[in-house]
Amino acid sequence: MIQEFKLPDLGEGLTESEIVSWHVAVGDTVELNQAIGEVETAKAVVELPSPFAGTVTAIAHEPGTVVEVGEVIITFEVDAPAGTGPRRNGTPASSQPVTGEEPQKRVPTLVGYGADPESSKRPARRARSFAASGSTTTATTVPAAEAAAPLASARVQADRPRSTPPVRKLARDLGIDLAVLVGSGDRGLITRGDVTALVGDPTRESGAAAEVPASNGEGRTGSWNAAGNAAREVRTPIKGVRKFTAAAMVQSAFTAPHVTEFLTVDVTAGMDFLARLRASREFADVKLTPLTLAARAVCLGIARQPSLNSRWDGGANEIVTMNYVNLGIAAATPRGLVVPNIKDAQQLGMHGTAAALGELSSTARSGKTQPADLAGGTFSITNIGVFGIDAGTPILNPGEAGILALGAVRNTPWEYQGGIALRQIMTLSLSFDHRLVDGEQGSRFLADVGAIISDPAMALALS
Amino acid sequence: MLEASANSGASPQPGIHQLIAADGTGVDDEELAPLVADVDDEQLIQFYADMVTIRRIDMEATALQRQGQLALWPPMLGQEAAQVGSIRALDQDDFIFPTYRENGVAFLRGADLAGIMSTWRGSANTGWDPHKFNMATPQIIIGAQTLHATGYAMGLVLDGRETLSIAYLGDGATSQGDVHESMVFAASFQAPVIFFCQNNHWAISEPVGLQAHTPIAGRAPGYGIPSMRVDGNDVLAVLAATRWAAARARSGGGPSFIEAVTYRMGAHTTADDPTRYRGVTELEEWAAKDPIARVKAFLQGRGKLDAAAEAEVAARANAVAAELREGCINMPDPAPMSVFDNVYTTEHAILDRQRDHYERYLAGFAGTESATSKLEGSRS
Numbered sequence: 001m002i003q004e005f006k007l008p009d010l011g012e013g014l015t016e017s018e019i020v021s022w023h024v025a026v027g028d029t030v031e032l033n034q035a036i037g038e039v040e041t042a043k044a045v046v047e048l049p050s051p052f053a054g055t056v057t058a059i060a061h062e063p064g065t066v067v068e069v070g071e072v073i074i075t076f077e078v079d080a081p082a083g084t085g086p087r088r089n090g091t092p093a094s095s096q097p098v099t100g101e102e103p104q105k106r107v108p109t110l111v112g113y114g115a116d117p118e119s120s121k122r123p124a125r126r127a128r129s130f131a132a133s134g135s136t137t138t139a140t141t142v143p144a145a146e147a148a149a150p151l152a153s154a155r156v157q158a159d160r161p162r163s164t165p166p167v168r169k170l171a172r173d174l175g176i177d178l179a180v181l182v183g184s185g186d187r188g189l190i191t192r193g194d195v196t197a198l199v200g201d202p203t204r205e206s207g208a209a210a211e212v213p214a215s216n217g218e219g220r221t222g223s224w225n226a227a228g229n230a231a232r233e234v235r236t237p238i239k240g241v242r243k244f245t246a247a248a249m250v251q252s253a254f255t256a257p258h259v260t261e262f263l264t265v266d267v268t269a270g271m272d273f274l275a276r277l278r279a280s281r282e283f284a285d286v287k288l289t290p291l292t293l294a295a296r297a298v299c300l301g302i303a304r305q306p307s308l309n310s311r312w313d314g315g316a317n318e319i320v321t322m323n324y325v326n327l328g329i330a331a332a333t334p335r336g337l338v339v340p341n342i343k344d345a346q347q348l349g350m351h352g353t354a355a356a357l358g359e360l361s362s363t364a365r366s367g368k369t370q371p372a373d374l375a376g377g378t379f380s381i382t383n384i385g386v387f388g389i390d391a392g393t394p395i396l397n398p399g400e401a402g403i404l405a406l407g408a409v410r411n412t413p414w415e416y417q418g419g420i421a422l423r424q425i426m427t428l429s430l431s432f433d434h435r436l437v438d439g440e441q442g443s444r445f446l447a448d449v450g451a452i453i454s455d456p457a458m459a460l461a462l463s
Numbered sequence: 464m465l466e467a468s469a470n471s472g473a474s475p476q477p478g479i480h481q482l483i484a485a486d487g488t489g490v491d492d493e494e495l496a497p498l499v500a501d502v503d504d505e506q507l508i509q510f511y512a513d514m515v516t517i518r519r520i521d522m523e524a525t526a527l528q529r530q531g532q533l534a535l536w537p538p539m540l541g542q543e544a545a546q547v548g549s550i551r552a553l554d555q556d557d558f559i560f561p562t563y564r565e566n567g568v569a570f571l572r573g574a575d576l577a578g579i580m581s582t583w584r585g586s587a588n589t590g591w592d593p594h595k596f597n598m599a600t601p602q603i604i605i606g607a608q609t610l611h612a613t614g615y616a617m618g619l620v621l622d623g624r625e626t627l628s629i630a631y632l633g634d635g636a637t638s639q640g641d642v643h644e645s646m647v648f649a650a651s652f653q654a655p656v657i658f659f660c661q662n663n664h665w666a667i668s669e670p671v672g673l674q675a676h677t678p679i680a681g682r683a684p685g686y687g688i689p690s691m692r693v694d695g696n697d698v699l700a701v702l703a704a705t706r707w708a709a710a711r712a713r714s715g716g717g718p719s720f721i722e723a724v725t726y727r728m729g730a731h732t733t734a735d736d737p738t739r740y741r742g743v744t745e746l747e748e749w750a751a752k753d754p755i756a757r758v759k760a761f762l763q764g765r766g767k768l769d770a771a772a773e774a775e776v777a778a779r780a781n782a783v784a785a786e787l788r789e790g791c792i793n794m795p796d797p798a799p800m801s802v803f804d805n806v807y808t809t810e811h812a813i814l815d816r817q818r819d820h821y822e823r824y825l826a827g828f829a830g831t832e833s834a835t836s837k838l839e840g841s842r843s
Binding site: 163 | 532
């Protein structure tokens with residue numbers, strides 16, 4: 001007789017659960033209480049023990065499917081009335097499928113076992129509690145022999161990487177297997193930062209918001225297209241943003257003689273300053289990041305070194321120095337790199353700058369940046385720190401005299417008050433057009449910007 | 464002991480009484496040994512069988528919850544010695560006030576398996592008759608049962624009885640005001656009550672070290688209640704400690720406090736995911752102190768408990784599990800009117816009125832099949 005197993009409410013008032021994996025396939029013989037699969041509720045990932053002894057006749061939902069409580073998820077052919085089948089202690093009848101394809105063997109990896117090779121379209125995820133039980137089709141029952149002896153079934157639970165549900169979701173969305181991460185949180189807890197550090201996600205706390213990694217998904221986790229029939233080379237038409245970017249970079253690189261300078265500064269006080277602002281009521285509605293501070297510092301620095309905010313007009317044989325700053329922010333968007341700018345950024349205070357950056361970033365991310373936003377920039381900032389990068393040699397946005405790259409803020413042993421202390425350190429990389437700016441002006445500008453980011457009070461002294 | 468970490472981990476802690484070490488070797492404890500001098504191998508085998516059986520019950524019930532047959536289950540995996548050792552030190556007259564996790568205690572006290580499950584299936588408010596088994600129903604409110612136990616024990620004194628009451632509680636409950644008030648009253652009235660605290664290291668997701676920077680047993684003397692800290696995974700030591708406390712209660716010595724240091728190997732309940740909060744090595748550390756494995760090793764070291772005896776114990780445990788499953792999945796859903804049963808012991812006018820209203824309300828559905836099946840609460 002056919003018996004159905006409906007998804008139960010596994011945790012006090014849940015309405016749905018997601019099928020994580022099946023340990024059995026159609027045709028498999030299962031014992032009563034044999035682990036047949038895993039589902040994830042809003043509260044936990046739980047293993048489902050078979051309510052029947054019999055043969056699997058149908059699996060109703062693939063892994064990755066969210067199923068409502070009460071829906072049939074798997075059906076069995078059973079000999080005896082419900083739940084009264086052979087009661088255990090028989091070894092699972094050779095555990096091999098009675099019919100159907102050869103079960104795929106699990107391939108042991110260095111740490112535990114990988115996920116079912118055939119399981120799903122979803123990212124590989126680590127087997128959890130059944131890891132120690134052996135192959136997919138021989139998941140053990142819980143016979144009394146085991147009950148009396150060691151706590152095997154409980155112990156293997158510990159193999160699951162510790163993290164929180166939002167972090168697990170983030171990792172799943174990004175296609176990251178938590179098992180490859182080493183948690184930096186309390187007792188090995190994998191934090192959001194651990195996950196984002198792997199991909200340089202811009203939304204993480206310490207980074208700025210403006211640079212948005214392209215979310216087209218290709219190559220994000222460095223995985224090769226594994227399909228055997230994929231072409232060895234892919235030809236993509238050069239068009240759109242890519243074509244524009246290429247032209248602009250070539251024009252810039254071969255027109256303006258670039259000089260790049262680096263300055264590494266202790267930004268602990270600057271970060272404290274941001275933290276204090278975040279806690280204040282006035283700044284509750286905006287996002288404050290190192291980029292906000294850098295944008296302000298650049299505007300103040302430009303006031304002291306106007307040549308950084310000038311343009312080479314070869315046709316007129318003139319140098320044009322602007323008395324305004326249209327501050328460009330390099331943003332990686334789904335369409336590619338765009339550098340929208342904040343008009344008259346010099347007029348904005350800290351709050352105005354933060355608000356403008358937030359708007360610019362969300363507009364760029366949603367692909368709604370208007371051509372006018374992209375035109376007329378006078379100086380640019382690129383925030384490579386969000387990718388976990390320290391320094392680089394940025395190429396000028398055509399027509400601009402300078403571009404500043406912000407590195408990642410890192411806790412680093414650093415000279416502090418005559419000793420070594422763990423400080424928050426950041427490297428600034430400034431490229432400038434040597435036709436317009438000499439080493440003196442460029443260096444003074446970079447020193448000013450660094451001074452303000454490392455100690456925002458310097459803004460008073462330098463303005 | 465002043466350090467916050469002193470009581471937080473799974474590492475061995477000083478001052479814990481023990482009779483059987485984790486590896487199954489005997490430990491000489493001058494204080495406890497005389498209390499269990501009468502326990503022979505046969506009795507020890509019985510304790511072993513008790514522990515195997517309630518672990519098997521725990522596993523079956525956990526599976527039944529995953530299969531939709533129980534609404535909830537609070538696993539007792541790892542705490543078998545604490546439950547068996549304590550109940551086996553008590554007389555049938557001694558009244559037990561359990562938490563929701565003492566389902567092994569209930570079984571050993573004689574409660575019907577299906578009855579125990581009925582509460583967790585949501586079919587009944589009460590799994591057994593408290594007066595028949597001298598055991599209150601599972602207390603869901605953390606620590607409330609310590610008040611009941613203390614009050615009951617105060618009543619025993621007034622009645623001139625020589626029995627006692629025992630309140631089971633967890634480490635988290637010791638943070639509850641109820642528990643502190645109970646201890647004040649128990650000490651004030653020298654009530655014959657045992658506070659049996661199973662320190663299973665986790666108050667849901669809060670580690671014990673957070674709420675108790677020094678051992679929990681150290682609190683009781685502050686109320687004037689003698690306490691003992693015992694290896695909660697050592698069934699013999701738990702038995703001895705409970706006998707110590709019971710003897711004090713019976714002889715007019717007043718309340719006692721036992722901290723049985725054990726570990727919850729499973730989830731808080733089946734709705735909980737302990738992998739989100741506990742340390743990755745904790746389970747391994749505590750699996751090495753398994754209560755059943757050590758008694759088995761102890762017995763086998765003495766040439767007892769051969770393979771045949773072991774198999775017999777396992778077979779009996781399986782039979783219990785099978786009986787549990789049968790009783791659970793074949794349990795009839797309660798009749799709608801039964802909700803009024805066992806609310807008051809005497810006639811109650813307001814309840815009578817409500818019963819009358821509900822009866823007439825149900826009568827309104829007469830003849831409509833779907834409504835009837837809905838009321839009967841179909842459960843497939």
